[in-house]
Amino acid sequence: MSMVTSYDPRTGADAGSAAASTDAEVYDLVAQAGSAAAAVAAAPPLERRRWLRALADALEAHLEELVALADLETGLGPVRLSAEVARTADQLRFYGDVTVEGSFLGASLETDASGTIRLARVNQPVGLVATFGASNFPFVFGMLGNDTGSALAAGCPVVVKAHDAHVAVGVRTAEIAQEALAAAGAPEGAFGHVVGFDAGVSLVRCPGTRAVGFTGSQQGGLSLWRLANEREVVIPVYAEMGTVNPVVVTPAGAADIASVARGFVGAFTQGSGQYCTKPGLLFAPRSAAALAEVTRALEQVGPAVMLTRRIAESLRDGTSRLLSAGATTVLVRPGSGTGWSGDVTLLTAPVESIRAGSRLLDECFGPVAIVVEYDDVAEVVTALGELQGALAASVFAGGSTDPDAAPLVSRLAGMVGRVCVNAWTPGVACTWAQHHGGPWPATSDPRATSMGAAALDRWVRPVAYQDVPAAWLPPAVQPGNPWKIVRRVDGVLVTGGTA
Amino acid sequence: MSMVTSYDPRTGADAGSAAASTDAEVYDLVAQAGSAAAAVAAAPPLERRRWLRALADALEAHLEELVALADLETGLGPVRLSAEVARTADQLRFYGDVTVEGSFLGASLETDASGTIRLARVNQPVGLVATFGASNFPFVFGMLGNDTGSALAAGCPVVVKAHDAHVAVGVRTAEIAQEALAAAGAPEGAFGHVVGFDAGVSLVRCPGTRAVGFTGSQQGGLSLWRLANEREVVIPVYAEMGTVNPVVVTPAGAADIASVARGFVGAFTQGSGQYCTKPGLLFAPRSAAALAEVTRALEQVGPAVMLTRRIAESLRDGTSRLLSAGATTVLVRPGSGTGWSGDVTLLTAPVESIRAGSRLLDECFGPVAIVVEYDDVAEVVTALGELQGALAASVFAGGSTDPDAAPLVSRLAGMVGRVCVNAWTPGVACTWAQHHGGPWPATSDPRATSMGAAALDRWVRPVAYQDVPAAWLPPAVQPGNPWKIVRRVDGVLVTGGTA
Numbered sequence: 002m003s004m005v006t007s008y009d010p011r012t013g014a015d016a017g018s019a020a021a022s023t024d025a026e027v028y029d030l031v032a033q034a035g036s037a038a039a040a041v042a043a044a045p046p047l048e049r050r051r052w053l054r055a056l057a058d059a060l061e062a063h064l065e066e067l068v069a070l071a072d073l074e075t076g077l078g079p080v081r082l083s084a085e086v087a088r089t090a091d092q093l094r095f096y097g098d099v100t101v102e103g104s105f106l107g108a109s110l111e112t113d114a115s116g117t118i119r120l121a122r123v124n125q126p127v128g129l130v131a132t133f134g135a136s137n138f139p140f141v142f143g144m145l146g147n148d149t150g151s152a153l154a155a156g157c158p159v160v161v162k163a164h165d166a167h168v169a170v171g172v173r174t175a176e177i178a179q180e181a182l183a184a185a186g187a188p189e190g191a192f193g194h195v196v197g198f199d200a201g202v203s204l205v206r207c208p209g210t211r212a213v214g215f216t217g218s219q220q221g222g223l224s225l226w227r228l229a230n231e232r233e234v235v236i237p238v239y240a241e242m243g244t245v246n247p248v249v250v251t252p253a254g255a256a257d258i259a260s261v262a263r264g265f266v267g268a269f270t271q272g273s274g275q276y277c278t279k280p281g282l283l284f285a286p287r288s289a290a291a292l293a294e295v296t297r298a299l300e301q302v303g304p305a306v307m308l309t310r311r312i313a314e315s316l317r318d319g320t321s322r323l324l325s326a327g328a329t330t331v332l333v334r335p336g337s338g339t340g341w342s343g344d345v346t347l348l349t350a351p352v353e354s355i356r357a358g359s360r361l362l363d364e365c366f367g368p369v370a371i372v373v374e375y376d377d378v379a380e381v382v383t384a385l386g387e388l389q390g391a392l393a394a395s396v397f398a399g400g401s402t403d404p405d406a407a408p409l410v411s412r413l414a415g416m417v418g419r420v421c422v423n424a425w426t427p428g429v430a431c432t433w434a435q436h437h438g439g440p441w442p443a444t445s446d447p448r449a450t451s452m453g454a455a456a457l458d459r460w461v462r463p464v465a466y467q468d469v470p471a472a473w474l475p476p477a478v479q480p481g482n483p484w485k486i487v488r489r490v491d492g493v494l495v496t497g498g499t500a
Numbered sequence: 501m502s503m504v505t506s507y508d509p510r511t512g513a514d515a516g517s518a519a520a521s522t523d524a525e526v527y528d529l530v531a532q533a534g535s536a537a538a539a540v541a542a543a544p545p546l547e548r549r550r551w552l553r554a555l556a557d558a559l560e561a562h563l564e565e566l567v568a569l570a571d572l573e574t575g576l577g578p579v580r581l582s583a584e585v586a587r588t589a590d591q592l593r594f595y596g597d598v599t600v601e602g603s604f605l606g607a608s609l610e611t612d613a614s615g616t617i618r619l620a621r622v623n624q625p626v627g628l629v630a631t632f633g634a635s636n637f638p639f640v641f642g643m644l645g646n647d648t649g650s651a652l653a654a655g656c657p658v659v660v661k662a663h664d665a666h667v668a669v670g671v672r673t674a675e676i677a678q679e680a681l682a683a684a685g686a687p688e689g690a691f692g693h694v695v696g697f698d699a700g701v702s703l704v705r706c707p708g709t710r711a712v713g714f715t716g717s718q719q720g721g722l723s724l725w726r727l728a729n730e731r732e733v734v735i736p737v738y739a740e741m742g743t744v745n746p747v748v749v750t751p752a753g754a755a756d757i758a759s760v761a762r763g764f765v766g767a768f769t770q771g772s773g774q775y776c777t778k779p780g781l782l783f784a785p786r787s788a789a790a791l792a793e794v795t796r797a798l799e800q801v802g803p804a805v806m807l808t809r810r811i812a813e814s815l816r817d818g819t820s821r822l823l824s825a826g827a828t829t830v831l832v833r834p835g836s837g838t839g840w841s842g843d844v845t846l847l848t849a850p851v852e853s854i855r856a857g858s859r860l861l862d863e864c865f866g867p868v869a870i871v872v873e874y875d876d877v878a879e880v881v882t883a884l885g886e887l888q889g890a891l892a893a894s895v896f897a898g899g900s901t902d903p904d905a906a907p908l909v910s911r912l913a914g915m916v917g918r919v920c921v922n923a924w925t926p927g928v929a930c931t932w933a934q935h936h937g938g939p940w941p942a943t944s945d946p947r948a949t950s951m952g953a954a955a956l957d958r959w960v961r962p963v964a965y966q967d968v969p970a971a972w973l974p975p976a977v978q979p980g981n982p983w984k985i986v987r988r989v990d991g992v993l994v995t996g997g998t999a
Contacts, residue, residue: 122934234889237945410965418964419966448960455606462937469920472906
């Protein structure tokens, strides 16, 4: 039996293990999920919300156990991990509320003069969703993370691939989830998990799998995307991947450069820089001596521990690549040398070196960032035109009269999924108005978000019913609005479940 | 100079021609469209609606000229073509109204206790959209068809590739469109067109192109999809392609089989069967003698003329392939033999021969259909499980108490984009509740529709604004709701432009 082993990043010692799923096990799970799909889809919104709340409650009930397991496997520390479990429970409850509100169903009716429904459009769940959690968020983007929560909320069974880096906490979370769902009356097969790289590949290849959610590296996301595009029946892969998130400090925004510098150091070293929203590239006016301020702030930062041996190696390689591409080292805070320790590195580069195709613009996952000093905002605007699409960007501005800021916000909005002003990009609230996505290659589908209410939209597709007798329509578009959801009737949106 | 020539399908004589666009011309157009993108996106909804209404008016003003040109190149006849122009004008006006209503923008605000907007999400136009019209609808899916209309409505400049089969009417429509848009004050570069296969390929490859809309064959759609997936920055291709649309007549639905048979013949021979919604496979109870009734109805049908030489050849090849795959000829109504004439062919096949992978299930574009007789509805349910995803399906049922119908509707809803009861699949109204799409390989994106209000959704992507001062937000999410659109405020949908 092939095993997947996880390690304590602080020491490199074995931390946990689980048996890799065989192909036969994957097929069985997919078949079970396929059998459950109709029942999961047909469950009324209030029932699906009950399942999601049961999952949230179960996570909270097992908080200490899960945090201890995850801390051993990730080294992220109990404070951060406890907060993450709480946030994951909140997300699950939020997705339950989104289901009940129901506008994700896009229900739309058209009636004739006699009031008979002639055309009804409603989104229906796509069926089995395969989700692939991230290394860096064992809970928020883990077994019961945003992809799993939003897919269950949308009415889809889910099979999750446990991440190798924290396979023990993954498997234990899955057990807790199974138990909670069974107790809440969810259909058997509504949730399953697999372990191991090969099982993940088989899961994407299985004809029964209808969509894929992934959070992680560009390499991993694009591999799954290619795999799905090679299927006989191609399925969508919603991959949220890493990119270099730019920050621009305007001349007026540099008034309190010391505070910006402290914020930047906090943002790029937080969680050892292992965030997809890490600000990797800071443009600051040369006159503000930002580089000196960032250097000073960095002297307060402790050593970094990376999540896996591979990430620690990639950090070393990536930092070397940035240096070969023309960056200069400003300061290195060396790692401890034990376990998967990593260096915290501050680099600088001339603004002219920011050119499309330069390896200076390769994402380097971990606590490394580049400060680029500029003399004129026009140089920044030119440089921004060379960057790839990204998840997020920030502008540090001098208040709402700053003449440079509004054009930069507008420019960045054309390149990223989220623009912040005087705020850092890490920390993404899971709410109605959130968007956590961005243009290629930040994601494989620029319309998709991996977080927030619109996360459900990925797991449904519309069906129109023409001249179908009312009794045969799905409840979401039946007369009397039995699910009490937002609907459009003869072109007019009707809120409050009264349509 | 390379020329594209179109032909009169009734005779095969030359009908029109246009110079193929050079690569330099394509790049220029894309550059112009790129320069126009910001202005097109920033135009308030009422202004964009004015452009769309100007296009609609211009089409109507040139009705006779356009119909005469199109009739020469398509042989579809002035009655059908006049109706198509009128429908295209209606669509353009409809998309204008969808813009003004504004819920496609998905505007969502979150405020803090002081009423300050902390997070705002809004869809923004993706930029230049390349559209590829269809052979079979020179207007409804032509230069100013659903893809172009919905993209302009969504705030994107458009470059259309004129279809070779009706290049003269395409180029003339483009001239009329240019003139109308200029008179209505649309930015220069908001609309352009190219001619020729190579120009279409260049258009998809141009970095400035941000999304592609296509209606046509599976081969054409998948080629563009592959091309877009090979770009450095991959872009979405929304290809609406052909499939075999199934029809099931239940035992009770066969009570008036003569009427169903007449309807079926009308539906599969209409427009010489050149509809993506053509019902290609009819399941009927053997006891109803449907085959005999269809044969009788077919005797009233005149000869078919295909749109192009290639379609006429494909029809011959496709029909032969169906015969090789196990179908039997019931009746052939031979074409005239002049121009691009084609045979109208009725085939039958045993229900057991409907198996996944069988070439019996290949779409054959044109007036050919297969009637499958069954003894038991269970046989139909099994056969449906072997079919690919499709655009549409029909059930002919014996009224709302028919015990077989509701399960069939539900089964088909899992396989297609639109299910009709006692109605034929051709004829798709462009309305709020419409969905014209379907699972792979009916479309390249099962969430997308090429028609109806949701057609705009393909041409936008969300951006979240975090802590951005109100004055720097796009109008759609500014305080006071200057665009008077449907918005979500703190999680609650507010209609009527009052938010």
